[in-house]
Every structure is written in C-alpha cells, then in structure tokens.
Amino acid sequence: MLMKKLRKLLAANTLLASATIATASTAVMTSTTAYASDYPNKPVNFVVGFGVGGSADRMTRAMSSFLADELGEPIKVINKKGAGTQIAANYVLNRPGDGYTVFASTFAPYLSNTILKGNASYTIEDFSYLNFQWFDMDLIAVNKESPYQSLQEVLETIRNEPNKVRASVVQGSAGHLMLRLLLDVNNIPQENLALVTYNSGGKARSAVAGGQVDLISISAQGSEGIREFLRPLAIVSEERSNKWDAPTINEALKPMNTEVAVLPGSMRGFAVSTEFKQKHPERYQKLSTAIQNTLASKEVQSFLNKSDIGGVWVGPEKADALMKQNYETFKKYAHLLND
Structure with missing residues (x-):
C-alpha cells in the first residue's frame, strides 16, 4: 500500500x-x-x-x-x-x-x-x-476537555444526536475525506456532523484547541504545537505512532465491526x-x-x-x-x- x-x-x-x-x-x-x-x-x-x-x-x-x-x-x-x-x-x-x-x-x-x-x-x-x-499521517483527536474518550463514542454520538458534535478540517484535505469516509462506512448520515471547513491548518487547529469545535482530523506532525489541548483518538496509519498515544484507525473501529481504507x-x-x-x-x-x-x-x-x-x-x-x-x-x- x-x-x-x-x-x-x-x-x-x-x-x-x-x-x-x-x-x-x-x-x-x-x-x-x-x-x-x-x-x-x-x-x-x-x-x-x-x-x-x-x-x-x-x-x-x-x-x-x-x-x-x-x-x-x-x-x-x-x-x-x-x-x-x-x-x-x-x-x-x-x-x-x-x-x-x-x-x-x-x-x-x-x-x-x-x-x-x-x-x-x-x-x-x-x-x-x-x-x-x-x-x-493524519490524527483524529478531540479537545481534551470534551467528554469523548474513544472514536466509537464520538461516532455513536454523531449517529444518535445530530449536529451535537462539531468538527474542524482543512477543506479538501485527507482529514476532511477521512471524516466523510468514517461516517460512510458506519452508515451515519453525513449531515449529522456539524463540519466546519478552513483554508488553513493553523485556523482548524486553533478551533479545536480553543474549544470552538470538539473534533479534528488533520496532519499529526503539524499538530505538535497544540498537543497539550488534545486527546488523540486514532492515527490514520497501519501502524501505531511512537509520538501519539492512540490506536490505529482500524483498531479504533474494531468495536464497531467496520474498517476504512488507510488514506495516505x-x-x-x-x-x-x-x-x-x-x-x-x-x-x-x-x-x-x-x-x-x-x-x-x-x-x-x-x-x-x-x-x-x-x-x-x-x-x-x-x-x-x-x-x-x-x-x-x-x-x-x-x-x-x-x-
């Protein structure tokens, strides 16, 4: 791959x-x-x-x-x-x-x-x-003050409580596509997620670091500067990262019995x-x-x-x-x- x-x-x-x-x-x-x-x-x-x-x-x-x-x-x-x-x-x-x-x-x-x-x-x-x-690689994370402890919990909330979860992504990014793909493979309506798109990674990260949104899907290494504000939920990779304490994306999806393509x-x-x-x-x-x-x-x-x-x-x-x-x-x- x-x-x-x-x-x-x-x-x-x-x-x-x-x-x-x-x-x-x-x-x-x-x-x-x-x-x-x-x-x-x-x-x-x-x-x-x-x-x-x-x-x-x-x-x-x-x-x-x-x-x-x-x-x-x-x-x-x-x-x-x-x-x-x-x-x-x-x-x-x-x-x-x-x-x-x-x-x-x-x-x-x-x-x-x-x-x-x-x-x-x-x-x-x-x-x-x-x-x-x-x-x-991409990182899926939430603001550390949010109540969500796992990717499964976030996705089930999006399924059952439309528009409660707000997420930030960079328009057209791999992170943007990954959130769309996660909803798709889990049969969750796309409109259930309140998705805010940005033209800059800095602004997307500021939104989750400042608590304006709950969830972010964005490049991992570029997020080192806001690490203290994040609770990582998954790494979009086939192998775990030694820099982020989080399961791989498909490990995180195991409780839901689904898998996604590991996007570059x-x-x-x-x-x-x-x-x-x-x-x-x-x-x-x-x-x-x-x-x-x-x-x-x-x-x-x-x-x-x-x-x-x-x-x-x-x-x-x-x-x-x-x-x-x-x-x-x-x-x-x-x-x-x-x-």
Missing part, C-alpha cells in the same frame, strides 16, 4: 540524508552557476497555497532564508489561500514560466482534490514537483510549472540542486528537527511518481467530498 511505500521511502531517505550531510562538501560538486549563470538575478517568489501559520507556510518560511543563501537572491513568501490551494495553483500557472515563481504547498491531497472536486482547469501534469520533504497523509514540498521546466531546464536544475544542497546542510536539518518540520530529499522523479499515486488513490473516494 502507499503508506507502506512511504514508510520505506522515508527510512531509506533518512539514511541517504545522513550520508549526504556527512559528505555535503563533496556530494554535489558541480557548481550551480554552471547550469544557469544568469539565474536568479532578482528575488524569487514562493507561493504558499494556505494562510499564515499552517504546516506548508511554516515549512516554506523555515526553508526560505537557507534557500536564499544557496541561490544568492532573496526569497519572498506569498500566501494565496483559498479554494483548497486552487487559487495559488492558478496564480503560479498564470505567472511567467521563468523560475521566479515557485509553488510551495501540501500537494497531497489538496492538488488532487482541486482537480477531482474543484473543477480546476489544470492537471497534475501541469506541475513539475521539485521535492516532497515533509510526509505526515500529507506530502509537502515545492513545485514549478511544467512550462518552466521545459523552457528553462538549466534553471530548473539549478533550483532543484539548491533545494537538495539546502536539505544536505547540518544546520538546516537541525533547525527543521527543532521546529518539527520534515526535511527529506526524494527528488523530482520520485516526487512525481508519488503525486500520481496520490491522485489515483483519492480519485476512488472523491465522491464523498460534497459539502
């Missing part, structure tokens, strides 16, 4: 990152200026598909200063939230394909869902994925328009190499680890394959994302 493949990929890349860091001075010997001596010669815009404070935004801002040093020009972070990242995606595609506009986002599952459910005019092939550096979680990173890659392959290579070199830095890895932000290098070819796999997976369940 895709999640198993991702775990193997991450394990392999952890070893690769260690080896790369240890030999950073010799791993990429070719000077990036050899690829495109005139690029960049002005600031590069990194367009985030979400609001300030979400996981993709934090990743981009954490990387921006280090990448700027590598490229030799400033990086400007621009937030274009809305429509499940479709606004940002269209913005990137409508800018000149010259390498001065980079798409920074949680590509899986949002980009797939804008195509499947958002009537986007683009396809996943319109983007070239430079790297996915941060993989994350978030994949965050950077992409550019395919037009840019085709028109300026040397610039594309320089940008890709800059990201690889940045992630090979001990200083960068230390900063990302302290900030609970992923920092693996999988490269363009693997990122492209993972994006296509994600699209096919979410295509199977896209019919549930009807608000």
